Amino acid sequence: MSDPVSIVSSLAATAFVAVAGKNADPIVRPSDRADAQINGVLPLAKSLGRNPREVAEELVSKLNLEGTCSKVEIAGPGFINLTFDDGFLLRELQKALTSERLGVGAAEVSRRIVVDYSAPNVAKEMHVGHLRGTVIGDALVRMLQFVGHTVIRENHIGDWGTPFGMLIEHLLDVGETSAADELSLGDLNGFYKAARAKFDADDTFKERARLRVVSLQGGDSETLRLWRILVAESTRYFNTVYQRLGVLLTDDDLAGESKYNDLLPKVVERLRDKGILEESDGAEVVFPPGFLNRDNEPLPMIIRKGDGGYNYATTDLACVLDRIERLQVSLMLYVVGSPQAQHFQMLDAVCRMAGWMGDTDEAVHVAFGSVLGSDRKMLKSRDGDTVKLVELIDEAIDRAAAAVANKNPELSESERANVARMIGIGAIKYADLSTDRIKDYIFDWDRMLAFEGNTAPYLQYAHARICSIFRRAGVDRGALRGGDIAITHPAERALVIRLLQFDTAVGETIERYSPHRLCTYIYDLATDFTAFYENCPVLKAETDELRESRLRLADTTALVINRALGLLGIESPEVM
RNA sequence: GCCCGCGUAGCUCAGUGGAUAGAGCGUCUGCCUCCGGAGCAGAAGGUCGCAAGUUCGAUUCUUGCCGCGGGCGCCA
Known part of the structure; x- marks a missing residue:
């Protein structure tokens, strides 16, 4: 746990017990009027039948925030506004940096x-x-x-069910070898459609298919052998898609029906x-x-x-x-x-x-x-078919390659290809992950590949540029770590606080199985870094100490972006 | 008909039982000889679908209605 809001929250909880004589949620939330605000006083005062401001004062007197908050004030009807102590923030940041997971806590119970x-x-x-x-x-x-x-x-x-009758019969018609070739090349639609067409048009084929289902379910060894060809060629094809997409699935994870x-x-x-x-x-x-x-x-x-x-x-x-x-x-x-x-x-x-x-x-x-497509209907290709995933991947990479060529013509061809792959795949994935999963989402190439806004390319670019700062500085990132970091500007402070929220971001994402929460966090982090970079000269900092401190903040930011994107299955190029 | 989900700025989307509802794009006005513009500052743009209810406080919770999408016995 490194998020100062969580830390202060648990401190507040003990003070609440002292005042209320029982457990009561202090309701500590990030605030735009301070760093955090305690909202739990009003409901507590209500349940105690007491004046909220009075309760707030008593709470503040019992709140031991020495060393964590530099300012505590009661505001409005009974809110308590908290300002974190800079030293506290920096200590937590150092702890997070040296921790295994950049401040993200392990699950309380491993399941x-x-x-x-x-x-x-x-x-x-x-x-x-x-x-x-x-x-x-x-x-x-x-x-x-x-x-x-x-x-x-x-x-x-x-991998099971009635369609396999017709698929196996079609396999026999085509011939095992050429059928296997067709499938492994990925022309699965063609194979399936041909089988389907025969099934619909030809009664004798339909009867063969029906009988084949029976022998499949009966465990006939020859039928099973043919069935295994279909499964093997298909899964081989799936694996190529998974590899291109960069997902973890392999044959070991297959659990077919x-x-x-x-x-x-x-x-x-x-x-x-x-x-x-x-x-x-x-x-x-x-x-x-x-x-x-x-x-x-x-x-x-x-x-x-x-x-x-x-x-x-x-x-x-x-x-x-x-x-x-x-x-x-x-x-x-x-x-x-x-x-x-x-x-x-x-x-x-x-x-x-x-x-x-x-x-x-x-x-x-x-x-x-x-x-959905831009027409708000299920995304279809021009000819009304479903869009093949491989074609989607190809187009994403092509579009990314064009964008990279335009943005950085200096890159070698092989570098460009690799970066385009990371960007294209990242864009598709991020577009999918960054909106609330329960909602339908509208697929839009231009938006997902934009270098502005809440997109993978924007975040990847943020990462690449931080890497370029180090190249330019000629400084080894690793060697820098562990040294002092200072807060000398509000933008640095905001960045530090954001970095410490990585823990909460991951926690909330898991709690609700909602990856878009982590996406929003990374985007906010990148935005805060931009403000920092805008306001705080890094390489041109006034002193060497300040320069190193700021380089450390840049390094930490890049580490978190890299790690967070990694948790989404998205790579972070160092150049783009 | 019943059930489930969604309905926030022109567009695409965040967000929350709390004190003035946010971002990106788009539009408009300025600014910067800038560590690679991921530019910067500002403006306009919202009855958070509608109506009740619970609450000190609701855009957030409850109910009803409207709109959209989906599901509703031998497909998966």
Whole structure:
């Protein structure tokens, strides 16, 4: 904990106990009238039936802020305005600097957590719809790991179900080798569409597909061999996308639906043993209370279809069993689009009815909105198709390369390519991460690649320029660390306070699984650095001491930007 | 019909039970021989969808309504 607001808050809490005789939230918040303000006096006075200003005075007398605040004043009806002591801020900054995580505290309790994200479908193209889930999930994984949790990534790919009948038959028609080539090249849409077209147009093909599904589910070894080709080629393709995108997912994280096949009968069995499985319209279902259908009748979660087959609900239940009983996790994050909200509510309800999840187990639907075009409709390519993720990546890098060539023509070709990659990918990711995930967001190339405003290029540029200060100074950043930092200007002070808020920013981001909070923080930090850089000459500082102090502030800022962007899965170029 | 989410400046978006609601872009007026303009200073622009309620205090919480999007039994 390095945020002065948190530190002062806990000090205030003890004073509140002294005055109130019980725990009371001091409600300490950052303030624009001082560094922080204590808002908890008014509600406390109300509950004590006392005059607020009187209570405020008593509180101030019991508040030991020696060494943390240089000024404490009561204002208005009973607010207490606090001004932090500069020495205190600088001590905290030094502590943060020498800490492992730049002041960010470890989680109070380290948990085992599954993060379920990305989830593309085998033999189907990855498109913009997969972008958000992949990027948000990856950022959450990085942050949770950062604060000390044990994170298990799970990529729940769609590798099972009726479409595989037609896909396998199409594979046979095309020939295994050329089909594999087609898939590994990434022409998944073409493959899927061709299969689909035949399925729709040709009754004998449809029959073959139907029979193939049966033998797939029956475990026919030849069919499984063919199925594995589809899965292997698809996942190989997914991996190339993940690598280009710079996300953590690998084959080790694959947890396709097929993986849970053996568990499905057990799910049914255990629900039946629990006495909550019912028969309805020929299907075996569970009715979690409170869910109604169109006609205001109880809405079931279908465990086993009328034809004896299983569906996604069963698989998801099996997943929960596996995660809780085998992986021993207590928290499951589902980074999945918001349209599936009701499904996850029912899933949670059924797991609790079944007793699989207890009071300490949590399943959180980390829901996110859709990616829209400028017309506010689902983003589509010109021909009305979904936009392929790889094409999006290509275009981002192309556009970034053009911007870099324009901004810094001096860069060598290979440097430019590398920087363009970092900027392009960063821009896409940041655009996705920087707005509240629950809302739909409007995809706009010009905005996300702008060097002004709350964008990745702006933040990356801020980082690169700080690096350039050191190149120009001819100073080794590492060698500088540990030395004195001074506050001689309000802009330096504001920057120090902001640097200390990194802890809170990460904490709030994790608490709400909302990466945009961290984005806002980095942007504020960059803005504060700009004000500092504008007002406080660094290389031309009046004295060597001041120059070094300011270089240290620049260094710290760059470290935090780099680390924070890293937590979002975004790289920080040193030149651009 | 029922349920869920969203509705903040012209546009894209932050934000909060507290004392004058913020940013970027766009618009307008100035400024700077600046460590790479990520420029700087200022102006205009908002009944925080509408209406009640809870509260000392609501844009934030509750309810109703309006608008938009999504979901609502054998797809995932």
